[in-house]
Amino acid sequence: MESKKKKAENNLTKGSVIRVLFTFSVPFIIANIIQALYGAVDLLVIGRYCGPESVAAVSTGTQVTQIITSLITGLTLGSTILVGKYTGMEEEEEVKKTIGTTLTIFAIAAVILTVLMLLFTDRILILLKTPEESFELAGTYVRICSLGILFICGYNAISAILRGYGDSRRPMLFIALSCVLNIAGDFILVKGAGLGVAGVALATIGSQAVSMVTAIIYLNRKKFIFTFRLKNFRIDPAKARELAWVGIPISLQECMVRFSFLYLTSVTNRLGIYAASAVGVASKYDVFAMLPATSVANALAAVTAQNYGAGKPERAKKSLAAGLLFAVAASSLFWLWAQLSPQTMIGLFSSDPAIIEAGIPFFRTCSYDYLAVSFVFCMNGYLNGRSQTIFTMISCCFGALALRIPIIHLVYTNWPDNLARIGAIAPMVSGFMAVYTAAYLCIQFYQEKQRIPDASGQRGMK
Numbered sequence: 001m002e003s004k005k006k007k008a009e010n011n012l013t014k015g016s017v018i019r020v021l022f023t024f025s026v027p028f029i030i031a032n033i034i035q036a037l038y039g040a041v042d043l044l045v046i047g048r049y050c051g052p053e054s055v056a057a058v059s060t061g062t063q064v065t066q067i068i069t070s071l072i073t074g075l076t077l078g079s080t081i082l083v084g085k086y087t088g089m090e091e092e093e094e095v096k097k098t099i100g101t102t103l104t105i106f107a108i109a110a111v112i113l114t115v116l117m118l119l120f121t122d123r124i125l126i127l128l129k130t131p132e133e134s135f136e137l138a139g140t141y142v143r144i145c146s147l148g149i150l151f152i153c154g155y156n157a158i159s160a161i162l163r164g165y166g167d168s169r170r171p172m173l174f175i176a177l178s179c180v181l182n183i184a185g186d187f188i189l190v191k192g193a194g195l196g197v198a199g200v201a202l203a204t205i206g207s208q209a210v211s212m213v214t215a216i217i218y219l220n221r222k223k224f225i226f227t228f229r230l231k232n233f234r235i236d237p238a239k240a241r242e243l244a245w246v247g248i249p250i251s252l253q254e255c256m257v258r259f260s261f262l263y264l265t266s267v268t269n270r271l272g273i274y275a276a277s278a279v280g281v282a283s284k285y286d287v288f289a290m291l292p293a294t295s296v297a298n299a300l301a302a303v304t305a306q307n308y309g310a311g312k313p314e315r316a317k318k319s320l321a322a323g324l325l326f327a328v329a330a331s332s333l334f335w336l337w338a339q340l341s342p343q344t345m346i347g348l349f350s351s352d353p354a355i356i357e358a359g360i361p362f363f364r365t366c367s368y369d370y371l372a373v374s375f376v377f378c379m380n381g382y383l384n385g386r387s388q389t390i391f392t393m394i395s396c397c398f399g400a401l402a403l404r405i406p407i408i409h410l411v412y413t414n415w416p417d418n419l420a421r422i423g424a425i426a427p428m429v430s431g432f433m434a435v436y437t438a439a440y441l442c443i444q445f446y447q448e449k450q451r452i453p454d455a456s457g458q459r460g461m462k
Helices: 002-010 017-049 052-088 092-127 132-146 149-164 169-192 197-221 237-269 273-289 291-309 313-340 342-347 353-366 369-385 389-414 419-451
Strands: none
Touching (some): 017 169, 017 197, 017 273, 052 092, 052 132, 052 273, 052 291, 052 369, 092 132, 092 237, 132 197, 132 273, 149 169, 149 197, 169 197, 237 273, 237 389, 273 291, 273 342, 273 353, 273 369, 273 419, 291 369, 313 342, 313 353, 313 369, 353 419, 369 389, 389 419
């Protein structure tokens, strides 16, 4: 009876489309909000108790560590999609093989990434044109955070597996624990112990370690479908190839997008410490404002994977429509705030008048991206759930490398002190991406309709 109940709770292929998407997405959104609090609280505490050089160091260091996070979350989303597909097909053994392969690969990747980050931290910061006043502090932040890559990999892999299995609630609880510990650690180590940037980084990796270990102990005690024992950590060659085929394109697109924003950071770092700090604050709001779209997109990947695995493509399409409506409505609240009172947004992180003055024009233009990416993320989430990750990879890489980076260079070269024009680049690129992604989906839907016979046995006609 208990087994049947668990299957019912994890099933995303039955019941009201809106209810299923909503109940699955809400814990996802809450978890992402909590996770975004990591960087936000780090910057808030540093802004309150340290100088502008520390603010710039943490904002630049966070951009670097987000490359690693993007790489990891892209690969783990591949696991979500495959676990969701096999769950929809009710192939329990395939689910177990996917989980074992995912966790083993990520353990190996964590070790490699840690070594690479420790070796190349200074070179990365030089490429980013990190201000001289912040260089040493930024290096400290990145190196300490790099020591926690194993915990980032572990937590994200476990959460992705659970979501593919139809469970978005427990990842939310694990990250909530981590966030509470992180906030407490920030105040204890920064305000109390006076460790500054190093204290923020130590609080981050310590809280992530506790979250990962707690998740493993809890799932073992609750007799999860996969038992966390050393003998179960094996790489199945077929599953490894499948994970690579689905996950690597997602990871690559995430990294390319992040690299394009790193280039933006390198450009604004050349404009001085106040501009760099203002853009760093804006990047924190990007995370929160885009959370509804990011969360719904990831939820759509799991919902779509399960429904296509179960042979129910129409449910997936209805979920996409519902997700788009919700994501755009939620993101518009941040857009309105940025248009009406950007100074209050910046003031939450820094009371320095020079940072606020530098940030106002940037916030007013870049905030249009909150709306544009809602369309891009949701459509990409749906396509990722169908394992069409090659298209989303090409689309995102084109947007980042062929559009965003060249346009940033062009604007900076001609209007180096105009943060308003620099801020307008992101929404312009996202808007263009939304148009050609929507066109691609419309073509796909039309082709699918032509392939489905109608009641008289003839192909459906327009």
